[in-house]
Amino acid sequence: MWIFKLLLKLLFLPGNIVLHGLGITVEEDSGILRSFINSCFWGMIVLFIVLSW
Numbered sequence: 001m002w003i004f005k006l007l008l009k010l011l012f013l014p015g016n017i018v019l020h021g022l023g024i025t026v027e028e029d030s031g032i033l034r035s036f037i038n039s040c041f042w043g044m045i046v047l048f049i050v051l052s053w
Contacts, residue, residue, distance in 0.1 A: 014041035 015034030019026065026034065 011042075012038060014038055 012034065015037040016026070018037045019029055019034055022033075024033070
């Protein structure tokens with residue numbers, strides 16, 4: 001079970017860093033900005049991997 005919590009923390013890390021930098025709590029954001037940042041970040045990673053392959 002701890003592996004899933006670790007994976008979730010890693011998955012949400014980019015959005016959490018941005019929210020923390022902007023001074024916004026997760027409760028204030030309702031997940032909208034965090035989801036957008038995470039989608040952009042992980043999408044760029046996947047795009048880079050696919051285009052490099």
